[in-house]
Amino acid sequence: MKILLIGMNHRTAPVEVRERYAAQDPGPALRKLVASDEIGEAVLVSTCNRVDLVVATTRVEDAVLRVHRFFRQDLADADAVADSPSIDEVSYEHRDREAVCHVFRVASSLDSMVVGEPQILGQMKDAYRLAVENRCCGPVLARLFQRAFATAKRVKNETRIAQRPVSVARVGVELAGQIFEDLADKRALLLGAGEMIELALFALQREGLRDVHVVNRTFANAEELAERFAATPHPLDELETLLPESDVVLACVGGERPPLHYALVKRALDERRSRPAFFIDLGVPRNVDARVEGLDNAYVYDMDDLQSVADANAGERRRESDRGEHIVVEEQVAFDAWLTGLRAVPTIRHVRARAEQIRDGEVARLAGRLDLAPSQLEGVHQLTRAIVNKILHAPVAHLRNETEENGDAPVLEVVRAIFALDDEGAPGAEADAALRAEMERNRLRHARIPEDGFDPTEPDDEADE
């Protein structure tokens, strides 16, 4: 079985192209795809930054053509893609090891626009769940995605890739966490308005900040903002009374003179005694007097400060992503060994079926001659089964190991020759037809629940990428 991945992402296709292939409900199209002869299993990962189709197939070249047709005809609206670049121009294609690595890298967020962002894992779980629910996922892709989720977990736990924030708003939250023990009992004061400051406040509120007060020169604006953030509005002249009780101050107002001048902040900090105050100054010119930084309990950060931390963290994530790549390669090698080992499975099952057929036939012949009681017959069955299993154990284990280590090992041919598996006249060959039918049923069997506890039928609460 080969693994093929064809897709596009934020690096290969602009959003206006990607959005044309973003199907709302790709389930029916996936079912149609898997029903075709070229494709055995399929999972579609579709987010706003990527559309990746992973398939398991035995006929790779035919599968490539079928997948291209799937993208053009089944996934996207034909009218919408009429004036788009062809799929060849905007897509990438990975096979086998490269495809496995790609899936592992995507799940681990090493291929994301923002490296280390956590949402992609949830989206991949959704994609896997959809494939399972539509009976498009078999044992190979089930195993691939299980290992992808396990790889993502390893990358997250063994590297610092997702530890440090890379957005200015999240950096503000991180700094607040280094100053305050708990944001839930802190008071925030919002002075002015602006997109960045609102993002920072939103992020702080997500971390538990509840008590928010808004001050604005225009009281109506303060009321409007307060309503959006479940805050309390105040006119500007209450700033002096509010400041001593405010732990987090977010400022972004215009004007030549900083509204948070030195004397005002000094008085507030004196009243606060030893309690620290955290200022996020996003105003230009700055809203917090530069001399305030010299006060012991005042921690003042402007846009440049926050951006420099965000940049340093992004650099750290890039460095950590190298460690993540090593983990991906380790997991890919392990998966490859498993996939290669699968090649021995038909032969192993064939050998066992032959042996079982011979054993069963011989026992039946013996039972007819000796007129055994049912309990005696059962005893003979148990005995002969144990003998067969013990005789086959070592060669089967060797066959499996040899195939995992050396791929298409000559040992497979040797075993087929020794046991005359391809000889229709050999003893036990009558079991072959039943075995072939069973293996065909298994080819499209439903994916099982992965070992790591992820249940594809359970909803995932992670947001979109």
Added chain:
Amino acid sequence: MVEIHQLAAAIYLAAGIGALVGVVLPAPRMSRGAAWGLGFGAIVQALAFATLHGGDGPPINSLPVVLAWCAWLGVLFAMLLALRVRLPGLTAVVGPLAFLSVFVASVGWDRSGAAEEGVTGAWPHIHVLLSSGGVSLLGIAGLAGLVFLYEHRRLKAKPPTPARIPLPSLEALDRVNVVSTSVGFSLLSLGIATGMVWLYDAEGRIWTGTSHATWMVISWVIYAGLVIARTAGRQGARQAAASALAGFAFLVFGVMGVGVMS
């Protein structure tokens, strides 16, 4: 007994290394395991103390015993504080320090000799326990002060330096400083008072005039000043952190340094 102390020291070291690895990797499970390891080390050391009077051990007021008490009580106080305040990386610092203290104590254990005359009864034990508790808490305050000063400097830098490892917040460190200094000072005061009672009981006087006694009283006066300054709001968090660090350095010199030199 000394072997059990050494076993406890080894457990403290293992817990400290485990916690350090847990913080650096990061591996939260390892950090949690290390915290449990620290607690286990404290239990083992408690067993060692239970055999304190079982053999020809050193007197309770000898430096190795006091050091071992300080380490044990320090671990207990640190774990109690961690129940109330979020202190990431605590085990990574406390574990190695406890190891060092217990290891040094166990090295000097055999040379300490038999029990001195007059070091019997309840007062010496109460004095040593209270004083050791006070010293260990003031040590925690000094340690919190040191970390506070580092964090303060990092957060005040322009541009601010990103945190390499997760450390407690400034607010948490200041809380630890306030609580440890207040309770530690109270225990130290009671320790000095019970020391005087012990002396009066044994020799009929309350003042020996030794350098140890003098340094202890000076340390007490310094800490009294720090506590009053903090309570009166005359000290900010940074000054309090620096004071706790300096105060503990002075105390260590008074308790250990002078003892060793004399």
